[in-house]
Amino acid sequence: MQGPAVRVDHLTKRYEIGAAQRNTNVREHVTNLLTSVWRRRRPEVITVLDDLSFEIQPGEIVGIVGSNGAGKSTLLKILSRVTFPTAGEVHVSGRVASLLEVGTGFHDELTGRENIFLNGSILGMKTAQIKARFDEIVAYSGVEQFIDTPIKRYSSGMRMRLGFAVAAHLNPDVLIVDEVLAVGDAAFQRKCLKTMEGLRHGGRTVLFVSHNLGAVENLCSRAIWLQGGRIKLDGPAREVTKKYMSTNVDVVGGSVNLEAAAGRPGNGDMRFTRVEFLDAQGHIKNIIQAGDPLRIRFHYSAKKPLSNLTIGYRINSEFGMGVTESSTRLHDIVMPTIAAGDAYIDVDIPALNMMPGVYYFTAGVTTIGGPVHDTAENCLRMELLSGKVYGTGRVIDNTHGVAFFPQTWELEGVRVAAER
Amino acid sequence: MSETWWSELWRYRELLFFFAARDIKVRYKQAALGAAWAVVQPLATMLVFTIFFGRIARIPSNGLPYPLFSFCGLAAWLYFASTVAYASNSLVSNSSMITKVYFPRVYLPTSSALGCLMDLAISGAVLAAMMIYYGVAPTPFVLLVPLLVVIMILLALGVGFVLAALNVRFRDVKHVVPFGLQLWLFATPIIYPLSYLPTEAQRLSMLNPMTGIVENLRAAVLGGGEFNWQAMGISAAISIAVFCVGLVYFRKVERNFADVV
Numbered sequence: 001m002q003g004p005a006v007r008v009d010h011l012t013k014r015y016e017i018g019a020a021q022r023n024t025n026v027r028e029h030v031t032n033l034l035t036s037v038w039r040r041r042r043p044e045v046i047t048v049l050d051d052l053s054f055e056i057q058p059g060e061i062v063g064i065v066g067s068n069g070a071g072k073s074t075l076l077k078i079l080s081r082v083t084f085p086t087a088g089e090v091h092v093s094g095r096v097a098s099l100l101e102v103g104t105g106f107h108d109e110l111t112g113r114e115n116i117f118l119n120g121s122i123l124g125m126k127t128a129q130i131k132a133r134f135d136e137i138v139a140y141s142g143v144e145q146f147i148d149t150p151i152k153r154y155s156s157g158m159r160m161r162l163g164f165a166v167a168a169h170l171n172p173d174v175l176i177v178d179e180v181l182a183v184g185d186a187a188f189q190r191k192c193l194k195t196m197e198g199l200r201h202g203g204r205t206v207l208f209v210s211h212n213l214g215a216v217e218n219l220c221s222r223a224i225w226l227q228g229g230r231i232k233l234d235g236p237a238r239e240v241t242k243k244y245m246s247t248n249v250d251v252v253g254g255s256v257n258l259e260a261a262a263g264r265p266g267n268g269d270m271r272f273t274r275v276e277f278l279d280a281q282g283h284i285k286n287i288i289q290a291g292d293p294l295r296i297r298f299h300y301s302a303k304k305p306l307s308n309l310t311i312g313y314r315i316n317s318e319f320g321m322g323v324t325e326s327s328t329r330l331h332d333i334v335m336p337t338i339a340a341g342d343a344y345i346d347v348d349i350p351a352l353n354m355m356p357g358v359y360y361f362t363a364g365v366t367t368i369g370g371p372v373h374d375t376a377e378n379c380l381r382m383e384l385l386s387g388k389v390y391g392t393g394r395v396i397d398n399t400h401g402v403a404f405f406p407q408t409w410e411l412e413g414v415r416v417a418a419e420r
Numbered sequence: 421m422s423e424t425w426w427s428e429l430w431r432y433r434e435l436l437f438f439f440a441a442r443d444i445k446v447r448y449k450q451a452a453l454g455a456a457w458a459v460v461q462p463l464a465t466m467l468v469f470t471i472f473f474g475r476i477a478r479i480p481s482n483g484l485p486y487p488l489f490s491f492c493g494l495a496a497w498l499y500f501a502s503t504v505a506y507a508s509n510s511l512v513s514n515s516s517m518i519t520k521v522y523f524p525r526v527y528l529p530t531s532s533a534l535g536c537l538m539d540l541a542i543s544g545a546v547l548a549a550m551m552i553y554y555g556v557a558p559t560p561f562v563l564l565v566p567l568l569v570v571i572m573i574l575l576a577l578g579v580g581f582v583l584a585a586l587n588v589r590f591r592d593v594k595h596v597v598p599f600g601l602q603l604w605l606f607a608t609p610i611i612y613p614l615s616y617l618p619t620e621a622q623r624l625s626m627l628n629p630m631t632g633i634v635e636n637l638r639a640a641v642l643g644g645g646e647f648n649w650q651a652m653g654i655s656a657a658i659s660i661a662v663f664c665v666g667l668v669y670f671r672k673v674e675r676n677f678a679d680v681v
Contacts, residue, residue, distance in 0.1 A: 096522075121434055
């Protein structure tokens with residue numbers, strides 16, 4: 001195949017917001033026409049994609065990252081021909097399959113079998129192709145037992161597995177995937193990632209939008225960071241995901257001020273004001289080594305008395321992969337009704353058994369069965385240094401995984417060779 | 421894209437049948453009466469028409485028994501009206517697909533024409549049964565029935581394409597359609613024969629493309645009147661024109677569907 005698989009040339013996409021572009025009825029439309037003549041008001045226009053240009057060569061696996069609203073999904077929609085550019089050109093060569101959603105076209109009244117054919121056909125497969133791969137698809141989905149039952153009886157997990165099973169057996173030259181992996185249980189996600197990996201070895205071109213930076217980093221050779229409809233960075237996946245992750249966090253070190261809560265999710269009845277990493281003596285711990293004891297202090301400010309709370313935290317790896325999550329609820333702690341005002345809560349970790357590396361810390365407080373009060377996502381960057389991980393002098397780093405645990409090797413079962 | 425619109429239609433051709441099959445299956449699985457609905461609706465309407473228009477108002481029926489006369493017209497009308505109704509709503513009701521995947525959008529309204537053919541076949545069978553009951557034989561013109569049906573399909577699709585595209589943008593189209601079809605029913609010689617109208621009105625009525633189709637379907641299948649070549653010619657010409665205009669309009673507006681729907 002000559003030439004790039006995907007070529008985007010000064011692509012711009014604008015939407016008119018307000019009455020002009022969305023669906024409406026005739027009366028409204030006429031009213032708008034009349035009022036616009038009166039007031040000469042130009043419709044408000046938002047630019048979702050702004051003069052994008054890039055090329056993707058056949059066989060590249062490219063991840064597209066960016067915060068919500070950066071234009072990622074719109075870009076994929078345009079590449080999938082679901083919507084069209086306002087200006088600029090887009091060329092995709094070869095057969096394109098788009099997975100903007102799993103199970104597109106599924107109808108509840110039809111059986112799994114019927115939906116496989118319908119969905120496959122919508123995605124561009126020929127009937128003969130679907131028939132040939134039918135058994136594989138069903139086996140992959142894991143719903144053999146229910147394949148002739150209407151899918152309205154399926155759980156959402158089953159529907160998704162079925163949808164992905166069909167998609168996994170497409171044979172496109174260019175595959176476009178939009179965060180379909182965000183849904184589903186861990187086992188399913190692993191399966192999807194494995195399939196995507198298989199595609200990589202097949203030499204196909206893949207465009208992959210995801211918030212799972214770990215997946216992007218593992219699967220993609222290249223990543224494009226979209227911000228505000230423009231390309232902020234385009235380069236090797238590792239580099240781009242690292243830079244992307246680090247911009248969400250401002251502070252390095254053992255203490256972060258969280259009082260500026262603007263834009264943080266949560267209803268604000270209680271807000272974290274500071275998070276501190278302390279050592280056994282209660283001093284701020286700026287340098288943390290793998291295996292160290294650690295006390296985390298969550299300073300908060302409550303607007304009013306709150307009961308039935310759970311406070312927790314999550315630690316993500318450098319690339320967004322969750323390492324551990326914990327909360328008072330998971331420890332069966334029934335929080336007393338806390339008073340309004342400023343106070344703190346501690347969690348004491350005897351040994352932080354994570355491999356050296358960079359981690360990001362998220363704190364959250366919720367009323368159990370109720371609203372989220374505050375979530376401070378990736379608010380603190382932890383740099384875990386190498387330590388005497390197994391109590392030996394050996395240097396361990398994060399190529400050895402994410403966690404380690406105290407252990408001893410016992411040699412009593414080994415049969416020693418006789419001395420020569 | 422090196423493909424033309426037409427070669428792409430050909431490549432996705434199987435999708436048309438999948439959509440039609442889906443519509444048929446869903447309609448029959450959901451309705452409690454299922455297949456019976458295709459029969460009950462025209463039969464019930466025919467009954468009501470026979471009582472009020474046939475018996476009480478005593479509208480003539482070209483020498484044929486009124487129930488047979490009206491049922492034939494109703495069977496054809498039902499196909500036309502339901503194709504237009506389904507087609508006009510096809511884009512909106514499949515909006516989640518349109519915003520997620522590319523395929524030739526025109527197959528959505530087109531599949532309504534295929535899907536409703538099943539109902540037409542069933543009504544046709546009932547009509548045949550009625551003809552046996554009344555002892556009415558078909559005329560040699562019955563061979564032209566497929567041609568008339570094709571003309572009706574073209575007309576229904578042409579109207580359907582325009583309405584489907586408009587409905588994406590203006591949602592009140594959905595409410596106007598049943599009302600419009602109702603009026604169109606009365607304007608077409610279904611309750612009454614064309615000959616019932618005064619001559620000037622007859623000429624005007626022939627401008628309604630459904631007139632030529634319904635009158636000639638009746639004449640071909642049941643007899644009781646002359647085959648009206650003039651009306652058929654007018655119907656054919658208008659239907660083809662409406663189909664072409666509808667298709668052109670649809671293609672023109674297609675690009676914006678996903679943004680607006």
